[in-house]
Amino acid sequence: MNDRTKNIVVTSVFVAFMAFFVAMCIFRYFAPVETSQAERRPLAQFPEDISWSGVLDKSLIEEFEDYSVDQFPFREFFRGIKANFQLNVLGLKENNGLAVQDGYIVKIEQDFVDKNVNYSLGRLQLFYEQFVKDNGGNHYLALIPDKNYFLAQDYGYPGPDYSGLTDKVTAALPNMQYINLYDSLELKDYYFTDTHWSQNKILGVVDKLAADMGIDHLLSGQYTENRLEGFQGVYYGQSALKPAPDTLVYLTNHVLDGCTVYDYETQKTGPIYALDKFDGSDGYDVFLSGTKSLLRIDNPASQSGKTLVVFRDSYGSSLTPLLAEAYDTVYLVDIRYISASALSLYEQMKMVDFEDADVLFLYSALILNSNSFK
Known part of the structure; x- marks a missing residue:
């Protein structure tokens, strides 16, 4: 040529x-x-x-x-x-x-934003004063580290001041018993491609919570592992690296199989695990059907006479079912999607009952570093 x-x-x-x-x-x-x-x-x-x-x-x-x-x-x-x-x-x-x-995809956070943290703590204080302070039950507080915490601790990546965040949270809610979950977690307890933890890896967290809340004698600790292959977490697509998908594991036993979940938004009752959600936009929605403002888990097998109220984010979707065995009723409140006035209306209508209930504030550091609460 x-x-x-x-x-x-x-x-x-x-x-x-x-x-x-x-x-x-x-x-x-x-x-x-x-x-x-x-x-x-x-x-x-x-x-x-x-x-x-x-x-x-x-x-x-x-x-x-x-x-x-x-x-x-x-x-x-x-x-x-x-x-x-x-x-x-x-x-x-x-x-x-x-x-x-090591195959784990992690969102890097350089520092916590004081304005966001202060806003989040202000909302938590509001809900505490209005719904928790005088309810007559035991009050607990736990923070969940994201994967960035372990990257900073173990691999020298830059990371925000998690200890300082804990001090701020406990100072803002001094009458709640703080339960330290940081020592019960490792990087390997989280999904490779998602921000969340894997349910089968957090039994140590459940044990820690149960011991400090005095309900460990009410949990069997016996579960069957069920596996769903091909879970693509939130970072799977964001990374653009085409990593290998995760395996989503959910835990069952005869008590969890008998529990029902009432959704106050749809006024429908369903199971703890919504398996039809796995092939949707977010496979993690298998746990309690994803983001919901207000849910109630009913456990017909329980004879404890106890009620638990969990103010939570999406991490609580996979953890709370593992505490449900100890309670007759568990309420899950996500204040990203429900306001104090709306929750108060449910209370006035006797559709929720927080009287003498154990209350757990369970939040990830990532959520507190945002202004997503109503």
């Missing part, structure tokens, strides 16, 4: 590629992708308000930059190249805020 022919071939390939690329850009303009299933977030759309004021204050430019990045043709392919190049070729410790250590 002579030089002239080579030039023609190279030019033709380049022109064809550019034409294809431009065609894809035009196609994306008329048929934009609304959400990224891999990242589990909405994608930026073409700016609606195009004006000189938007140009002058740079808001239009920023919106267009976000749109260009999110709607870029073959975006997932290039995300994968970038992630592998930065982590595996350049040897960087993180890519887009995610680090990988």
Whole structure:
């Protein structure tokens, strides 16, 4: 092949590629992708308000930059190249805020934001004063470390001050008995591709809680492991690394099989494990059907006469069923999705009864470092 022919071939390939690329850009303009299933977030759309004021204050430019990045043709392919190049070729410790250590994908948190923590503690104090303080039961408080805690402790990654966070929380809620769960957990107790812990790995946490809450004699500790293969956690797609999926394990015994869960939102009753949720957008929703504002677990096998109220986030979805064996009734309250006034209304209507109940505030550090509480 002579030089002239080579030039023609190279030019033709380049022109064809550019034409294809431009065609894809035009196609994306008329048929934009609304959400990224891999990242589990909405994608930026073409700016609606195009004006000189938007140009002058740079808001239009920023919106267009976000749109260009999110709607870029073959975006997932290039995300994968970038992630592998930065982590595996350049040897960087993180890519887009995610680090990988021994196969565990971890979101890096540099520090806790005082404004967010103070807001979260203010909401917890409000619910404590209104629903817990004078209910006549025992009151407990436990914090859950995220995977970033173990990366900082064991591998020298930067991490926020978890000890300082604990001090702030216990100072804000001094009348609740603090239960330290940090020593009962390791990095291997969490999923590789998700932020949550694996239910079969937290029996030490259950033992610690049960001992400090005085209910250890009411738990059998005997379970059957059930496995669901192919669990893709929240970081599976966000990392763009195509890691091996996790195995989701859920624990059953004859008591848990007999428990029912009442959902105050849908006014429907179902089982503890919603297996139909596994193939949905988040397989972790198997546990108590995912994010719910208010649930009630009824345990017909219990003769303890005891009630438990758990103010919790999503970590509590997999842990609370393992405490249910000790109680006739367990209420689960997620104040990200229910306000104090709404919960008070349920109480006034006698649809919930917190009187003389054990109360457990169970929250992850990640949730406290946000402003997601109502």
